[in-house]
Amino acid sequence: MSYLSQITSPTLLIDEKICRANIKRMSDKAARHDMKLVPHWKTAQSHIIGDWAKEYGIKEVTASSIKMAEYLCGQGWDNIHIAFPFNTLEIPKLNELAKTQSLSVQVINPVTAQKLVDGLTEKVGFFIEIDAGYGRTGVHVSDFGLIEEILLTAKKSDKLYFKGFYLHAGHSYYMPDIPALYEQTRDALGMLKAKYQSEYPELVTRTGDTPGCAVMEDFGDIDEMGPGNFVFFDLMQANLGGCEKSEIAVALAVPVVDINRDRGEILVHGGGVHLAKDVLVDENGNKNFGEIVYLNEYGWTIPDHEDRSYLKSISQEHGIVKASKSLLNSVQIGDLLGVLPVHSCMTADCMGAYLSLDGKWIDHAEGCH
CATH class of the missing domain: 3.20.20.10 (Alanine racemase)
Structure with a gap:
């Protein structure tokens, strides 16, 4: 399974x-x-x-x-x-x-x-x-x-x-x-x-x-x-040149709860209580609370830069994804997306447990399964 x-x-x-x-x-x-x-x-x-x-x-x-x-x-x-x-x-x-x-x-x-x-x-x-x-x-x-x-x-x-x-x-x-x-x-x-x-x-x-x-x-x-x-590792480290995105070992799986194709946005169940509120800001002032990866049976794949989607805003439980065209064309309500965290230490502390890719729960000091 x-x-x-x-x-x-x-x-x-x-x-x-x-x-x-x-x-x-x-x-x-x-x-x-x-x-x-x-x-x-x-x-x-x-x-x-x-x-x-x-x-x-x-x-x-x-x-x-x-x-x-x-x-x-x-x-x-x-x-x-x-x-x-x-x-x-x-x-x-x-x-x-x-x-x-x-x-x-x-x-x-x-x-x-x-x-x-x-x-x-x-x-x-x-x-x-x-x-x-x-x-x-x-x-x-x-x-x-x-x-x-x-x-x-x-x-x-x-x-x-x-x-x-x-x-x-x-x-x-x-x-x-x-x-x-x-x-x-x-x-x-x-x-x-x-x-x-x-x-x-x-x-x-x-x-x-x-x-x-x-x-x-x-x-x-x-x-x-x-x-x-x-x-x-995490997106902050990748931004500093300390790692590649492919070396980030954790991703938050979030359910898709709504899709607004007119605005090119996806609403996910995943917010500040899951990711914390660390943020990266690009040269144009755009906020990035986490980048979307595509989940599969073996883990996740990272889209090409031109196909990049990211969390543009988060509140307590909500996250709003600024979605690429290809993601909008393929995603459905009820799907799961992955989010590479900006700050993995805080995300892990918020979540209090890890699920491995072979389906086993791994302990965390802040409360495990």
Whole structure:
């Protein structure tokens, strides 16, 4: 029985072959550069996809919250790193999880470090997050006083140990010159390693953004890479040059509920609660909330550019497709179309489960079948 016969409402499809190929390619790249790949599991958030990753030599993983870390505990990971400025209200939960799972957290100020010193009953590692231009979070790369205050505070505890420096160059998503940005990342992490390695000979440096990890080939002496989105990729990554559309591993199946041939539009059941509301805007100001692919027994096919159809607008449950002539000529009410997401991490988080092309449900931390 085809996986398509199981679908009656918006459903997130996953192509295991594409997903595995993406994981293998990034794993091979890390090995080529003598780096450890510690993927950020905020994209996949799945035990089963985690098992696929382990087949390619991946032994550690990153989470974006303690809730996600808890979901990943007990799955055989050597370490789970929580890559979000640590929320000290969760120290009791951290102690509970650290009894049976090696964990590390992100620290960006000495107050958090002191609260961990006072509250930890189990051994926990920490990275200092560095800001080298993104401006969202982290200790500024040149603020050695703050770095040293955090390190001195942590030394008061035999439970809290320093692992290294973490840098997420998130502005790679909207800065066209990724090589120039990566020069900043290499320089920042290289300088910090040189400055602190004699005191902390085991320290490692980690960089985390998918656009940079996918595009770059010069990582200097950075020890680890921690991209997340590469597992699935999406239209945003394709737009940045990090992947081809054929390398996007997930598509949202949406039912067609109405067709307006005069306006060249198709109404589908699929909106913001399924895709989130990330959007690409072209040079003419046209909004693109996802691109249409044609579903078949084996997955999906991507139309040629001149035959392209896309979601021009979405509301909570509705999506309006700006349809090509060939799609309008072939589509019927009750058909299923596929949508390549603009931001696959958010789409997966919204949907909370995946349907594989062999008709099996795959788990997701936000609630699975």
